[in-house]
Amino acid sequence: MTATQDSPKGKLKKTFFKSDQEVRWCPGCGDYGILNAVQSTFAELGLERENIVIVSGIGCSSRFPYYMETYGFHSIHGRAPAVATGVKLSRPELEVWVITGDGDALSIGGNHLIHTLRRNVGLKIILFNNRIYGLTKGQFSPTSEIGKVTKSSPYGSVDMPFNPLSLALGVGATFVARTIDVMGKHMREVLKAAHEHEGTAFIEVFQDCNIFNHGAFDPIVKKEVRDDRLVDLRPNQPLVFGQDHDKGLIWDCNQLRVVKLGEADETGKVWKEEDLVVFDPSNPNPSLAFALSHLREVDEPTPIGVLRSIKQASYEKMVHGQIQGIQDKKGERSLEDLIYAGKTWEVK
Amino acid sequence: MTATQDSPKGKLKKTFFKSDQEVRWCPGCGDYGILNAVQSTFAELGLERENIVIVSGIGCSSRFPYYMETYGFHSIHGRAPAVATGVKLSRPELEVWVITGDGDALSIGGNHLIHTLRRNVGLKIILFNNRIYGLTKGQFSPTSEIGKVTKSSPYGSVDMPFNPLSLALGVGATFVARTIDVMGKHMREVLKAAHEHEGTAFIEVFQDCNIFNHGAFDPIVKKEVRDDRLVDLRPNQPLVFGQDHDKGLIWDCNQLRVVKLGEADETGKVWKEEDLVVFDPSNPNPSLAFALSHLREVDEPTPIGVLRSIKQASYEKMVHGQIQGIQDKKGERSLEDLIYAGKTWEVK
Amino acid sequence: MTTVTPDGSPTGKVEILEEAVIRFAGDSGDGMQLTGNQFSDSAALFGNDLATFPDFPAEIRAPIGTLAGVSAFQVRISSNDIHTPGHLLDVLVAMNPAALKVHLPDLKHGGILLVNTGNFGKRDWEKAGYTSNPLEDETIVEPYHLVQVDLNHLTKETLKDTNLDNKAIMRCKNFAALGILLWMFNRDLEPTIRAIKERFGKKAPEIADANVAVLVAGRNYAETVELLDHTFQVDQAELEPGIYRNIMGNQATGLGLLAASKLTGVQLFLGSYPITPASDILHQLSSYKQDGVITFQAEDEIAAICSTVGAAYAGMLAVTTTSGPGVALKTEALGLGVMAELPFVVVNVQRGGPSTGLPTKTEQADLYQAIWGRNGECPLPVLAAASPVDCFYMAIEAFRIATKYMTPVLLLTDGYLANGSEPWKLPKIEDLPKFEVHFETNPEGFQPYKRDPETLARPWVRPGTKGMQHRIGGLEKEDGSGNVSYDSENHFHMVKTRQAKVMGIAKDIPAPELHGDSEGDLLVLGWGSTYGSIYGAVDKARKEGFKVSQLHLRHVFPLPEGVDKILAGFKRILVPEMNMGQLTNYMKTQISADYISYPKVTGKPFYNDEVLRKIREVLA
Amino acid sequence: MTTVTPDGSPTGKVEILEEAVIRFAGDSGDGMQLTGNQFSDSAALFGNDLATFPDFPAEIRAPIGTLAGVSAFQVRISSNDIHTPGHLLDVLVAMNPAALKVHLPDLKHGGILLVNTGNFGKRDWEKAGYTSNPLEDETIVEPYHLVQVDLNHLTKETLKDTNLDNKAIMRCKNFAALGILLWMFNRDLEPTIRAIKERFGKKAPEIADANVAVLVAGRNYAETVELLDHTFQVDQAELEPGIYRNIMGNQATGLGLLAASKLTGVQLFLGSYPITPASDILHQLSSYKQDGVITFQAEDEIAAICSTVGAAYAGMLAVTTTSGPGVALKTEALGLGVMAELPFVVVNVQRGGPSTGLPTKTEQADLYQAIWGRNGECPLPVLAAASPVDCFYMAIEAFRIATKYMTPVLLLTDGYLANGSEPWKLPKIEDLPKFEVHFETNPEGFQPYKRDPETLARPWVRPGTKGMQHRIGGLEKEDGSGNVSYDSENHFHMVKTRQAKVMGIAKDIPAPELHGDSEGDLLVLGWGSTYGSIYGAVDKARKEGFKVSQLHLRHVFPLPEGVDKILAGFKRILVPEMNMGQLTNYMKTQISADYISYPKVTGKPFYNDEVLRKIREVLA
């Protein structure tokens, strides 16, 4: 608990959102970076601490609310979106953020996640994807790759993983994004976009578990390779990437394909920027976003940034709008009206 | 129970798969047509009754196993894919079919469904989609359209529905198809393709609930409109549809678009069959299948048939393959080996 | 004792009855529920006491004319104060052979059996599994007073000049039966005619007219042919003066939940997932939008309760409604509610179990689950409504306890209460239980687990309140600060505190009223929906001279203070319940006494007679 | 009594102890579990009886040097037959100030306190919340025999000529402590050196060499400086002759499950979802692929048990493993298992509750849930293992009962058993319980619910068996045919039959052995992991002359036949349990007697002394 303190709008520091609880993740854990980015973003946005509710499930990541000087609810494994839906439906005026892990959100909590997304409840969901169960000390998760050796798969996992972005797009998410624990600035931008979105914002963060799955994302996020292995999505820009901005994506044979810019390919064709696919996250049709989410991690660039952000009324708006409309038409009833209703008769 | 009876292979009648239980769906229910098609297909395939296990959840549709002279398990609401996974992993040699409804599979059972699909467990899942909860007498389901008035939404539902095919594609399903209760022949073909598939086959069937949601699919499946409102997918064929085969689908501005064949459009372009998208369900990249699943029901044709059918080892094959491999290398241990292992010492 | 019937119509002899039990039975499509309700309404308006109970078929509509498709509605009308819809029938209306087969066993010997012969063709009785026409089989119908009417023909004749098609015409035939029954009991047709017009008048005036015509035709036919040589009369009951309304248990529950919201001014939130026999509460609250009720049909029971937990945290009167299998799924989150000490209500409308069991039948077998069905030391108050009307008051009581003690509360009702109805003497609004809800807003010295010294409740803070940000969750927490704590002694302290808080409610709930003397040979102890069955039986037994009393629990856990003293006044305690002895075992853990368990697990409620017989047996 | 130590090394005085309790405590990264295990192994090889118990910190690795990051391992070595890892410590090894702070309260006055001064810098003791160096604070260390060694320095010096980097070098320091302890107890280094080489030899021979060097250096240093003026000796225990192995409870459970499979020849299937403290069973069975074990890490606990139900239906020995919150999620499917009468096992490794509670601490508070935690009348057998080794036998017993009676079985263990270890005298294979599993294959007269007249079990049919197709499910079914039935009397019959089947198991399970006389003033009744704590206490109390005996339940529901007779031999029954009195209440429902509940809910097991004190108090 901290005493009342006015929010010095516009010049908040991230410490304004720090609670008095000692942060207890392992040294080197990627969770620290995300905590940092969230605190900074809230500060930059000048949010009021008392108007924020952070709901989490169970997992290392789900300890998050303890470290935030906001309202917080560390609920049970996999159920954070359902708890948060109750909060948001009850109090649409509050900012409700959900913190969850790849096990919490996609394994036990898969059902609540997909229903939250289809309903477009106004929650901002940050999925800390470390491709492992951290808290229970290292079993494979629904995002662990095939062949992964863990405590519960000593001979290698045989479970095909989910692609969280494809999953979200498939169930009708209205805002889908991805960012990376070590890319603070990028993350803050994504978080801000999520904040602005009406309805559910789903953000996958690649997060390093220093203890049980260290370096899982190195092949694509290490500084040296990052530019060639990631494609950072910019609204209404052609899909260019590469350290030298020398590669791009075209639509070919019903799918996306990587081409080198300014060089002739085997057919002799020289690709230019204007041949590339131009990407618009606000397109109501999710076909291209889906194709992007499906780029193969091994040999194609991994998309980061906002894949989808469309306008659609949030669930709480629909719910309250309906109530308001009916109230406006019919008016509230007194308890007496309600009880003394239907067929009544008098005994004298 | 019926007495032993040899399966007269090759000349089976569908009655061979009829159990002695009286069928108890409402008169006019679409479920009858599906029961019929399944029995016929099993007969055509010459399956052995004792090698089939049908697992269902709870719902009108889930009464299905009682009517089949096979092994059957009417389990609990939403859990059929999980129960069936246990059966299939234990006994890969059995045919395991799952019968489920839109509430059973997509509401309470959503999590098991998506995990079954991503793992590619060798189950054949038939989802009876009547866009309503039938058994509990008419509440809206996760496939009911916005605005639907039901017992639990007297002022109209405000929940955005799932698109079951997009959902399946988003979570990595290897076989995805759709058919219609009143199109027996089409359904039997789809069922056969599902039977042949390795891994999970997911089949959505548009099913009329005569009592609580009668005519829900009429705008697209009624005989008069059907040809113009449905596009029946044929492998490696251009996407043509329409009573007069006069319409087709092209890829335009990052999504599919309907064009009229042989006529000039506003830009003056005359579209021909060779301009159309050619569809191949065996393409490992699901981008186009996803785009198809997203055609708008109101003004674009609804795809039926097989949207996706790719080769990928089934989960049970992976599991048993791994066990076999390790057994081949290390051999089984006797109980003695196992108990008298680790650091032992003797007390004399 | 003679009375003139309201419309002064009786032509022949009139037999005065204290009460009558009537059952309407037919195919699901025959409109038996509507007919039964109309008959009940007319009895209520007339001034009888009454109780009703529908008997639905299994969930899916079975093929027409089959045994599985039979739907029935029972009503008991009385000139006395009654509490159950009765057992053996005075009148059975059987619209087809299947209805006859299913329900005849319940008809009293000598009772009136009214059949619609229009549906007794060969195919009809074959479908019901008869090998010959049962109406022609003396061994079947001989014990009864058989009255045969071709209602199909009567209906068709009556409506032959209308524009209705045959299907629509045949749908009216239940009103012919109703007309006959109203004649039989000397009832005025007027209220029924008015009701028909209200129901169909606006949307389908031609249907309303047809139904009225058939109703009148049925009455006239019976009168003309003197269908019985005398008619019956059940006089007005001496009910307390007041405004009355007939109400079903589920309806009362829904209304009670909303009443709690109106009384406190705190908005109502329902998170629910449909399940028989609880769904109607969801339906009802969904129609309360004009009163600001938020209803959320969740993807499953887990999401339903979790959204409820979230809503309670957010400062709503939050409730989730379900039945046994749903509670099973909710237990993990109930534990969270106990740990986070949040106020919300879980309504379990019990049905036949275990597993999917008998979804449309009644049972009381979820008491163990309610009291003990969670991992860890996880106590929470358990209430049980005693009658359809009591559902209203217990719903309010559940919210009172939840918000005062900051705890989840389980309210048990069951299929019998849910769908059964009885007249409700409507309370004055000012007589309704008052309770206030307090949201903590003062940051001075605030701690999320600082307890009220009397109730041991922690403060309820609405997120959004300035300066009171705090974190809660499912891990054990330090008392006071609410910080996560792995400390051994704190854990023991918290386990004891949570228990003490719940047990402390015993002081704050009314001692159950004793029906009968405070000492005797036998106390019949019940809980929940058996109230009426036991009441009637104890009444009769006392009249027979037995030293027996009744005690009925509506607050089951914790027991109200003083129950031990009441029990001590009796030599033995008979515990009838619709389970294998769950209250009996629970009582053994609380108060030692000589309990006799009397289980009945047939999917049907106890009948007065059964309990009476058992009392006689025990005291023989 | 004097003995020569194995390597004949003691130079100074040797004190013979009956037993010693030693705890190694340090930071999570300090390797305390390994050190403790190595010390235990050497004691086991030497011939002591022993019991061990680790004390992990909460799940996430806390920052180095903090209180939350302390990890400990306790071992009690004895020349007697012992059953618990003991309570107060004879020796505490504290590798840093945080370890000192957390564990010092448990050190006996006069006990040896070995500290690594290398980690007692100002920043170190500040991190542990001390305001001055505790080693210099007499009020803190005065009551103990403080032994200060700079293990960091010793280790660095020893390894200064190796190629290891500083981090790797510092990881060896626990072996210096181990060397000192082995010297202190006059133990041969040889077995430990062999173990180090086995463990590290192949992958990292330079690490193995370094560890050995530091181990020897520790021993030599202690000997050279005569760290204590005398050393200790704990003689061999008189254990029954045989081959022994040290085993932890979870390990024994996993092995028992596999043993059942090997004994019956039926393949083992595990459907599970990770949860502390049950996950290790999943890990272990996942490594049993060469034995054909199928392990399925499901998406959640519901899928875990449902896949288990499916596997049981398919003819496997099927099991699901979890802890309390997981059982909460499994209850609906458990009901299905009861209704479908399928044989499978649910293992609940209990932890501190309610809700998420104290995941790494032990508790026995899921007994209510196990016996009564389901909707409807849903009885199933509940077993509880009494010791780490007993987990092996109870796992086999669970499958025996499940398959013989066609019922789900709940096996309760807990965190204390799961991670605690004791020596196991390995059984001869031919002495293991025999049981056969029968699959019905004869279609003649087959009915899916035709019952064995003795056990009331229905037949188990593997799908794929010709001519025996049938349908089962969660709706109530007709006895015999298994067809769905809504019949009232059939339902009552089935409810009674399912109950009779489970209660009938009482005849088929061994009466619990009485420890002590069959009559007396007090019976101490326990269940599950309290066995050892009660055993030691009763032993001592009897030596003190009290008329007290012990009865321990491993079959909790139903109670074995004859328990009532045993209880009748005692005036009062004391029930110590790690909950608020769950067995006590359960017993009240079964056998009336004068029970005294003795609850402890601190996340820690009972100590012998506590129980002893309570016995004295009760009998005072």
Ligand SMILES: Cc1ncc(C[n+]2csc(CCOP(=O)(O)OP(=O)(O)O)c2C)c(N)n1
């Ligand atoms: C009902 C239930 N089942 C299982 C667990 C154990 N559990 C806690 S967290 C967790 C998975 C954590 O993985 P993830 O969500 O990826 O979070 P991370 O620790 O990696 O951040 C599991 C299985 C639990 N707490 N509750």
Ligand SMILES: Cc1ncc(C[n+]2csc(CCOP(=O)(O)OP(=O)(O)O)c2C)c(N)n1
């Ligand atoms: C745990 C649980 N919750 C709820 C129910 C009630 N229930 C049974 S079926 C059903 C939904 C049925 O809808 P659907 O799956 O679409 O099947 P349909 O009847 O339409 O074929 C529900 C809510 C139940 N049986 N079990």
Ligand code: SF4
């Ligand atoms: S276990 Fe992994 S995810 Fe958890 S706190 Fe440690 S580094 Fe982070």
Ligand code: SF4
């Ligand atoms: S309620 Fe609807 S889905 Fe169910 S059986 Fe009747 S028509 Fe079919």
Ligand SMILES: [Mg+2]
């Ligand atoms: Mg993770």
Ligand SMILES: [Mg+2]
């Ligand atoms: Mg449906």
